[in-house]
Amino acid sequence: MRIGIDVGGTNTDAVLMDGMEVLSSTKTPTTANVTDGITAALRTIIADSGLDVAKLDAVMIGTTHFTNAVVERRRLQPTACIRLGLPATACLPPLVDWPGDLADVLGRHTYLAHGGHEFDGREISPFDPDEIRRIAEDIKQNGVNAIAISSVFSPVNAAFEEKAAEVVKQVMPEANITLSSTIGRIGLLERENAAIMNACLRELAMKTVSGFKAALAAMNISAPFFISQNDGTLMNADFAADHPVLTFASGPTNSMRGAAFLSGLKDAIVVDVGGTTTDIGVLQQGFPRVAAMAVNIGGVRTNFRMPDTLSIGLGGGSIIATDPVRVGPQSVGYELTSKARVFGGEVLTTTDIAVAAGQAKIGDRDRVSGLDSGLVTSVQDRIEEMVNVSVDRMKTSATPVPVIVVGGGSILIQREIEGTSEMVKPHHYAVANAIGAAIAQVGGETDKVFSLAEMGRDEALAQAKQEATDRAVSAGADADTVEIVDVEEVPLAYLPGNATRIMVKAVGDLVGG
Amino acid sequence: MRLLDESNIEDIALGAAVLGTGGGGDPYIGMLMARQAIRDYGPVELFDLDELEESDLVVPTAMMGAPTVMVEKMPNGDDIVNAFESIGKYLGKPIRATMSIEAGGLNSVVPIYVAARLRLPMVDCDGMGRAFPELQMVTHTIHGISATPFSMSDERGNTVLMETVNNNWTETFARSVTVNMGAMAMIACYAATVKQLKEAAVHGTMSKAETIGQTIRRARVQEEDPVNTVREAVGGYMVFKGKIGDVERRTEGGFAKGDAYLEGLDEYAGKQLQLSFQNEHLAVRIDGEFKVTVPDLIVLLDIDTGEPITTEGMRYGYRVAVISMPCTEKWRTPEGLALVGPRYFGYDVDYVPVEQRYG
Numbered sequence: 001m002r003i004g005i006d007v008g009g010t011n012t013d014a015v016l017m018d019g020m021e022v023l024s025s026t027k028t029p030t031t032a033n034v035t036d037g038i039t040a041a042l043r044t045i046i047a048d049s050g051l052d053v054a055k056l057d058a059v060m061i062g063t064t065h066f067t068n069a070v071v072e073r074r075r076l077q078p079t080a081c082i083r084l085g086l087p088a089t090a091c092l093p094p095l096v097d098w099p100g101d102l103a104d105v106l107g108r109h110t111y112l113a114h115g116g117h118e119f120d121g122r123e124i125s126p127f128d129p130d131e132i133r134r135i136a137e138d139i140k141q142n143g144v145n146a147i148a149i150s151s152v153f154s155p156v157n158a159a160f161e162e163k164a165a166e167v168v169k170q171v172m173p174e175a176n177i178t179l180s181s182t183i184g185r186i187g188l189l190e191r192e193n194a195a196i197m198n199a200c201l202r203e204l205a206m207k208t209v210s211g212f213k214a215a216l217a218a219m220n221i222s223a224p225f226f227i228s229q230n231d232g233t234l235m236n237a238d239f240a241a242d243h244p245v246l247t248f249a250s251g252p253t254n255s256m257r258g259a260a261f262l263s264g265l266k267d268a269i270v271v272d273v274g275g276t277t278t279d280i281g282v283l284q285q286g287f288p289r290v291a292a293m294a295v296n297i298g299g300v301r302t303n304f305r306m307p308d309t310l311s312i313g314l315g316g317g318s319i320i321a322t323d324p325v326r327v328g329p330q331s332v333g334y335e336l337t338s339k340a341r342v343f344g345g346e347v348l349t350t351t352d353i354a355v356a357a358g359q360a361k362i363g364d365r366d367r368v369s370g371l372d373s374g375l376v377t378s379v380q381d382r383i384e385e386m387v388n389v390s391v392d393r394m395k396t397s398a399t400p401v402p403v404i405v406v407g408g409g410s411i412l413i414q415r416e417i418e419g420t421s422e423m424v425k426p427h428h429y430a431v432a433n434a435i436g437a438a439i440a441q442v443g444g445e446t447d448k449v450f451s452l453a454e455m456g457r458d459e460a461l462a463q464a465k466q467e468a469t470d471r472a473v474s475a476g477a478d479a480d481t482v483e484i485v486d487v488e489e490v491p492l493a494y495l496p497g498n499a500t501r502i503m504v505k506a507v508g509d510l511v512g513g
Numbered sequence: 514m515r516l517l518d519e520s521n522i523e524d525i526a527l528g529a530a531v532l533g534t535g536g537g538g539d540p541y542i543g544m545l546m547a548r549q550a551i552r553d554y555g556p557v558e559l560f561d562l563d564e565l566e567e568s569d570l571v572v573p574t575a576m577m578g579a580p581t582v583m584v585e586k587m588p589n590g591d592d593i594v595n596a597f598e599s600i601g602k603y604l605g606k607p608i609r610a611t612m613s614i615e616a617g618g619l620n621s622v623v624p625i626y627v628a629a630r631l632r633l634p635m636v637d638c639d640g641m642g643r644a645f646p647e648l649q650m651v652t653h654t655i656h657g658i659s660a661t662p663f664s665m666s667d668e669r670g671n672t673v674l675m676e677t678v679n680n681n682w683t684e685t686f687a688r689s690v691t692v693n694m695g696a697m698a699m700i701a702c703y704a705a706t707v708k709q710l711k712e713a714a715v716h717g718t719m720s721k722a723e724t725i726g727q728t729i730r731r732a733r734v735q736e737e738d739p740v741n742t743v744r745e746a747v748g749g750y751m752v753f754k755g756k757i758g759d760v761e762r763r764t765e766g767g768f769a770k771g772d773a774y775l776e777g778l779d780e781y782a783g784k785q786l787q788l789s790f791q792n793e794h795l796a797v798r799i800d801g802e803f804k805v806t807v808p809d810l811i812v813l814l815d816i817d818t819g820e821p822i823t824t825e826g827m828r829y830g831y832r833v834a835v836i837s838m839p840c841t842e843k844w845r846t847p848e849g850l851a852l853v854g855p856r857y858f859g860y861d862v863d864y865v866p867v868e869q870r871y872g
Contacts, residue, residue: 088668088695091546091590091626118695119582124668152586187584393830398758449581499696501581 001056004438005041006254006431007034007063013434014041016049020261024049025431034065035211042219058510059216059225060234062254062437065208066201066244070102070298077146078107079200080139082132082168083192084115084160085152088124094150094192099299106200109144111135115160116152119449119499124152132164136171145172146199150180150192156448158182176202183245185447186501190303197300198245205244209237226476226510231305232257232287232436233443233507236476248297249306254436256281256288256307259404261439262426268402269391269420272432273409275317276331280390281309283404285485287507305445312390314383316409320348325378327386341367350412353379360411380415388418395419406432443485443507444471452500460502461487468506477508514564516556517635522547522622524726529621531725531747532718534810535824536793537618537644538580542587547622550590550629557625558634559719560610567708569609571636572600574627575620577648577665577687578697583619586695589668590630593699596666597627599674600701603662612636612710614651614703616718617644617793635719640703642715642841643810646768646792648687649680650853652843653703656713663687663702667694715841721747729819739819740834747812749838750871752797752805753786754778754816757831768792773827775835786835788813790824795858797835805837806855808844809867812836837867 001023005014007030016024026044031037038061046053069075081094094110095103113131116124139147147168151160158181165177178199184191209227216225227240230249240247252272259270266286272279282289288307295306313329317336320327332339332347339345341352342363354360356368356376391403400421405413406429417423428435446467450460465484473479486505517525526544529537551557565571574597576583601608611624611631616639628635640651648660660683666672673690677683683702691698705713728746732739744751755775762771770791777784787798794811797804805811813822816832843849845866851857854864 085586087589087591087670089587089589090668092542092549092587096549097545116586118586119579122695124586124695186581188587189584392756393832395830398829 001051002438003042003045003056003059004434004436005038005059005061006251006433006437007037007061007065008251008433012037012041013431014045015428015431015434015438016045016051017435017438022428022435025428025434027431033211034063034208035215038212039215039218042215042221046219053219053221056221056223058223059221060228060437060440061212061225062228062250062433063247064251066205067248067297069201069204070197070300073102073105073298075204076105076200077203078109078144079146079148079196080109080111080142080144081148081150081192081196082111082113082135082164083150084113084127084164085124085188086112086114086116088116088152089188092189094196097189097301098193102299106196107144109139109142111138113164115164117154117157117160119153119156120451121157127160127163129163129167132167133171136168140172145174146176146202148178148180148192148195148199150188150195152188153186154179154181155186155191178202183243185303185503186449187303190301193300194245194302194304197297198243201244202242206241209241213237226440228254228437228440230307231290231443231445231505232440234440234476234510239475248304251433252279252281252307252309253288254440255279255406255433256283256436257286257440258432258434258436259283259406259426260286261435262406262428262432263402263404263424265402265404265424268404269394271387271391271403271405271413273405273407273412274315275336275409276313276315276333277311278314278387278390278409279309279311280394281307282394287485310390310394312386314350314386314412316349316351316412318350320350320353320379322348322375325375325382327379327382350379350383350409354411359414383412384415387413391417392419405429441507442472442475442477442510443505444468444473444475444477445503445505446471447501447503449499449501460500464502464504465506468504472506472508476511478511479508482506482508514558514560514634517551517559517625518556519548519551521723522551522625524723524730525719526622526726527729528722528725528727529616529618530821531729531743531812532621532642532722532810533617533644533821533823534793534812535790535822536646537615537620538583540619540622542583543576543619543622543626546588546590547625547629550626554629554632557628559637560634561637562707562711562714562716565609565636565707567706567711569707570604570606570704571610571612571707571710572597572608572701572704573612573614573640574624574699574701575614576623576697577700578691582696586697588699590626592666592668593623593627594630595670595672596664596699596701597631599664599666599672600662600704603664603674604704608633608704609707610634610636612714613639613719615639615641615644616715616722617641621719621722636710637719638710638714638716639718640714642718644793645853648684651703652715652841652849653705653713654680654852655843655846655848656709658703658705658709658713660702662704663700665690665694665698665700667698715843732819740814740816740836743814743819744836747836747838749810749812749836750867751834752837752871753784753799753835754781755786755833755835757827757829757833760827760829769824771824775833778832788835789860791858792824794824796855796860797837803855803860803862804870805867806860806862806864807858808840808849808853808864810838810840812838837871839867
């Protein structure tokens with residue numbers, strides 16, 4: 001049996017699952033220190049289900065805690081960044097495009113050193129251990145303990161980053177070091193940004209993860225626990241403590257994965273209707289389609305593989321304007337149960353319209369019985385149009401696809417959506433995100449430039465697949481279950497030798513899960 | 514003369530993405546370089562050609578290479594300065610200013626970095642008025658200005674200087690040197706006097722990019738109809754509104770080629786548009802008939818935001834407006850059309866200026 005927990009901005013949801021079956025679920029308010037909310041959710045779930053905690057195989061947690069720390073500029077450690085690439089890259093040093101307040105919080109400790117590789121693996125300049133030692137001594141003198149190390153084309157060859165880490169450890173054995181090659185993909189500034197964010201979050205991550213451990217121990221749960229990452233796969237607790245940045249945007253991923261699980265569909269559009277917004281995403285082979293564009297987090301540019309979601313201002317709390325008819329984007333949000341008309345408030349919301357139309361039986365229907373039926377219809381028309389346009393925009397082809405509707409505001413979606421083959425509203429739709437966490441698998445990926453003229457396409461692909469598989473296994477996947485789920489080849493313009501960028505992703509079931 | 518500061522740079526980069534007509538490279542890295550140099554060395558003087566002496570020598574600067582490499586192995590900064598200074602050294606003459614060779618995309622902003630570092634002026638003109646995929650596709654070529662002396666520098670301090678018999682040979686050699694330099698090189702070329710540029714260059718293109726960028730930024734804030742606002746600002750024509758359907762892509766001879774198909778929306782409902790591209794958008798056919806081709810500019814804008822959409826960024830479901838802007842008159846001459854007209858890119862059709870069909 002497994003417990004899945006999703007720690008969102010407003011609610012902490014938890015589910016207990018036995019294999020494919022959902023035994024129990026709960027929603028509790030998220031607390032400032034996160035751990036208390038988790039403890040409360042666990043207590044409810046255990047009490048409701050009468051669970052014998054000794055029978056638990058694993059606990060999975062999805063959290064926005066680390067994203068929020070960056071966005072709020074709180075609980076971040078002063079961090080140094082060493083980049084290996086001189087004489088290249090000198091005109092754009094680390095932190096170059098960061099918001100000033102965040103760069104100040106981290107302390108602007110940036111260093112450029114020799115090293116780095118060309119796209120084809122040649123060295124830009126040799127690695128110089130003495131240079132790194134001098135830098136490490138300077139960092140030590142400044143009292144900084146978190147260090148990010150980046151190197152040009154480290155996704156192709158990570159050797160210099162690893163060598164630099166060894167030298168730094170000789171000077172500062174206690175330093176907490178993040179290598180960019182373990183975090184991100186091609187695109188030096190974006191990968192380095194992610195490594196720096198990871199380094200500054202490490203201390204918080206260690207504290208948070210031990211807080212989670214303590215919460216589980218307090219419930220006498222001895223099962224291992226995992227944390228979900230942005231691509232819908234899991235990290236074990238120790239790996240997560242070292243790679244907090246990988247949790248960014250795991251929330252939408254979990255809700256889409258949960259939708260896939262609940263509906264049994266692997267290729268579909270997911271419409272997740274919350275209180276304020278509706279997020280629309282695309283499932284491909286059971287995983288969210290990822291965005292191609294750079295993603296900003298707290299003002300910092302990254303190239304994480306975030307789910308490609310379209311967010312529109314439509315939710316259960318969206319406020320209705322009547323002349324002319326408009327829906328949202330303003331919302332009463334978490335105050336729905338006091339401000340909406342059916343709950344005795346004065347604000348006309350989408351939920352009131354749904355109740356008036358007989359789509360839902362919540363609150364006091366008499367309070368909306370006097371609504372003009374023309375208004376109800378035109379609001380429904382407007383909602384239908386908003387959903388139709390957005391779903392159509394996210395589709396990958398003109399072929400009709402199934403659509404899965406999840407989230408607390410699902411009652412708003414009643415009519416058929418254009419260009420779709422069927423509409424599925426699965427049971428337990430309101431806790432799809434916690435379910436997504438509970439069913440997550442373990443993955444590994446690789447992203448490198450290969451010269452196909454030298455090694456041939458088959459060998460390059462085999463090598464990339466092996467590397468992705470190895471990464472999945474070292475992250476905790478059962479080697480017998482690992483499958484390649486995504487292969488992308490991009491031929492590079494201008495380059496000789498048929499240079500091709502190959503990205504591979506592998507996933508497998510958790511060992512013993 | 515006026516001064517370019519940080520805020521001008523961001524507008525120019527945004528406008529350059531429109532003039533990039535779907536290609537030209539992401540201006541992000543170039544924008545950061547220019548912004549950083551202005552922070553370190555102060556604002557850059559932007560001159561009109563008329564404000565300089567006719568005998569003054571101007572040398573354009575640019576980055577050349579694979580976009581994937583540019584985002585990983587960024588320049589040193591000295592490299593592009595070396596490329597620029599080696600031309601003056603070779604010619605034995607002082608160089609008065611630098612300029613952009615390509616106002617569309619990345620290379621609109623790269624010369625601002627050089628100008629800031631060397632405290633030299635930048636000239637408000639370029640050699641394309643847009644973006645094109647090959648080196649010889651500049652208005653300088655029409656007017657007999659040689660690409661050489663052509664210098665290429667890397668971050669190690671290497672500089673390769675070449676003289677060639679014509680601009681096509683320059684392109685050939687430059688490609689192989691670029692690869693040896695790590696698939697990216699900083700270049701300086703097409704040295705010309707102000708007198709030559711008055712005839713040969715496309716005037717006012719930096720200011721034009723800036724105006725476009727400003728317009729998009731304001732339209733975003735004021736929630737006006739951004740597409741129409743941008744169309745008016747660039748003096749363009751509305752060609753189509755539609756939704757992107759299929760996008761077919763292929764790589765040929767080192768170029769990203771393909772076709773996108775759009776289904777008409779609103780007053781264009783029932784019509785189908787075929788958009789052909791090779792790094793940049795090249796030709797528009799509506800219901801099988803050629804409507805707009807190079808060298809006129811074909812720009813796709815997101816209907817909701819007015820943001821330009823690149824050839825790589827085109828995806829099923831995007832709702833876009835297709836607008837077209839007249840190219841410079843220089844491209845409409847027989848010599849210009851031989852270099853960049855529809856037939857050069859393999860379309861067996863005569864060029865018809867956009868305003869004749871949509872004006």
